[in-house]
Amino acid sequence: MASVTEISDHYVRQLAALSPITATYIGRPGFEGVLDDLSPAGVARKNDLDRDTLAQLAAATPRSADEIVALQVITERLELAVETFEAGYTHASLNVIESPLQNVRMVFDLMATDSDDAWELIARRMAAVPAALTGYRESLEVAAGRGLVSARRQVEKCATQCRNYAGDEKGGGFFAGLAETSGRTGALKERLSAAATDADRAYADLGSFLLTSLLPQAPVRDAVGERRYRLAIRDFAGAELDLAATYAWGWQEFLAIERELVEVAARITGGGGPAAAAAALDSDPDRQLHGTEALRDWMQRVSDEAVTELGREHFDVPDAIRVLECRIAPPGGTTGAYYTGPSDDLSRPGRMWFAVEPGREVFHPWRETTVIYHEGVPGHHLQIATQVFQREHLNDFQRLLGGTSGHAEGWALYAERLVRELGYLDDAALLGMLNDQLFRAARVVLDIGMHLESEIPPGTGFHEGERWTPELGLEFLLSRTLTEPRLAADEIDRYLGWPGQAPSYKVGERVWLKAREAARARHGDAFDLRAFHTAALNLGGMGLDPLRTLLDRL
Numbered sequence: 001m002a003s004v005t006e007i008s009d010h011y012v013r014q015l016a017a018l019s020p021i022t023a024t025y026i027g028r029p030g031f032e033g034v035l036d037d038l039s040p041a042g043v044a045r046k047n048d049l050d051r052d053t054l055a056q057l058a059a060a061t062p063r064s065a066d067e068i069v070a071l072q073v074i075t076e077r078l079e080l081a082v083e084t085f086e087a088g089y090t091h092a093s094l095n096v097i098e099s100p101l102q103n104v105r106m107v108f109d110l111m112a113t114d115s116d117d118a119w120e121l122i123a124r125r126m127a128a129v130p131a132a133l134t135g136y137r138e139s140l141e142v143a144a145g146r147g148l149v150s151a152r153r154q155v156e157k158c159a160t161q162c163r164n165y166a167g168d169e170k171g172g173g174f175f176a177g178l179a180e181t182s183g184r185t186g187a188l189k190e191r192l193s194a195a196a197t198d199a200d201r202a203y204a205d206l207g208s209f210l211l212t213s214l215l216p217q218a219p220v221r222d223a224v225g226e227r228r229y230r231l232a233i234r235d236f237a238g239a240e241l242d243l244a245a246t247y248a249w250g251w252q253e254f255l256a257i258e259r260e261l262v263e264v265a266a267r268i269t270g271g272g273g274p275a276a277a278a279a280a281l282d283s284d285p286d287r288q289l290h291g292t293e294a295l296r297d298w299m300q301r302v303s304d305e306a307v308t309e310l311g312r313e314h315f316d317v318p319d320a321i322r323v324l325e326c327r328i329a330p331p332g333g334t335t336g337a338y339y340t341g342p343s344d345d346l347s348r349p350g351r352m353w354f355a356v357e358p359g360r361e362v363f364h365p366w367r368e369t370t371v372i373y374h375e376g377v378p379g380h381h382l383q384i385a386t387q388v389f390q391r392e393h394l395n396d397f398q399r400l401l402g403g404t405s406g407h408a409e410g411w412a413l414y415a416e417r418l419v420r421e422l423g424y425l426d427d428a429a430l431l432g433m434l435n436d437q438l439f440r441a442a443r444v445v446l447d448i449g450m451h452l453e454s455e456i457p458p459g460t461g462f463h464e465g466e467r468w469t470p471e472l473g474l475e476f477l478l479s480r481t482l483t484e485p486r487l488a489a490d491e492i493d494r495y496l497g498w499p500g501q502a503p504s505y506k507v508g509e510r511v512w513l514k515a516r517e518a519a520r521a522r523h524g525d526a527f528d529l530r531a532f533h534t535a536a537l538n539l540g541g542m543g544l545d546p547l548r549t550l551l552d553r554l
Helices: 004-018 020-026 040-059 065-087 100-110 116-127 129-145 152-166 174-180 186-217 225-237 243-269 274-283 292-313 365-375 380-389 396-400 405-421 427-452 470-480 485-497 504-526 529-537 544-551
Strands: 324-328 336-340 350-355
Touching (some): 004 065, 020 100, 040 065, 040 129, 065 225, 065 396, 065 544, 100 116, 100 152, 116 174, 129 186, 152 174, 174 186, 225 405, 225 427, 225 504, 243 274, 243 504, 274 427, 292 350, 292 365, 336 365, 336 380, 350 380, 365 380, 365 405, 365 427, 380 396, 380 529, 405 427, 405 544, 427 470, 427 485, 427 504, 470 485
Parallel strands (some): 324 350
Antiparallel strands (some): 336 350
């Protein structure tokens, strides 16, 4: 009988064949020239794989303590995937930040471009875009037939993204631009150009479909309600949460961080508040970067310094993962920073991306310093690349697919605190860090509050007694955090389209903080923070429920 490890590794191989997009993201070669079948039949085949694997796992006997953990991790993830499929939400996936609409486009960002063979694969994959998007439309139609359509806000914003990807009759489409950068000539250039034209047109067609066919069926109400929300937050947290208690805790965190933000702002301005401090820092020409090239160079410099400094004294950073590339993301999607992990064999490094809204030329490092630590080292890159590196100790599912947002974003938010504790932030960067922390606490409040239409409690100083709406959510971000207006609206759209993801940062951070202090109490003077972090990161990806159990053993 196959072991848990063998079943888990087999699942990853089968999933790579069913989902070439996933294969590229995790760096499994052999599928670069094709895309996923996003039709109802393709979605069903993925569900069949999940069900078959669960049946095999149910019959397997773990052969070690490590396999007991591995069994818990993969079973929890696959059971949730099956439950989501059965509820119809897999077919209905459409939002402004992470759905098949974005994934088909963004997978090209991770493809090699250093040879004719690499560009041949890009041409083949671009030629597959129309069929992939046609299948996706069919799945959205199936979901609509069951009454499952994303809210009007998501449909309209996604149609705008399609137009941005497609360009217009004068050009400007993403795929046409990609083909143009190839520098290839002759027949290969012609294949790239033809495939790019078809791919751009496919996105234009998808945008038209969203507006003409899906939008009339889309509900006006953004809130998804408690049933959908509970399933979604389990997906992102890998844990069952008491939503009322988590909402109340989010408010406590927000108000406590807000008080400290006011104190730091007063130090910077000589008594002024956070808005005054932000305005002073933003207007200081010595604290500005001009142009995306300067932003990228600054990101790379700070990231490289973090790898060197933190990897020397405070964290174990294997040589194989010390390279982290910083890039400006292609236009068309939502704004902000994000991370993509290294390939399975580590030949493609981890990458930090910054998506910039069109026309923006001035950037403020004080706002973004802790973002570098969050996305890089000691944040996402250290955690995720370490998992990939642990081939000898973790099965392929744990290394490449087992992670949850609560596990990863929780660690990255915890990493921001670590950098502060280690003394790497001046008051300006500390203001940015505290605002980011305030922002993540606001996410707990807003995400739960808007989707469950919760009442705003007394003592918060904001529309007390009223129930959350998207309009109040935007007002809250603009009046109670230092979020730039251009980003605040994107954030509200993100929360409403991606229920359950936003609270995972603070919820996950809480698990890491409690585990560290519990370990410190257990070991007393013998507690070694570096050893604790190394052991914790070597556990691999998982949900927060099994993570709590395992961290209690360190």
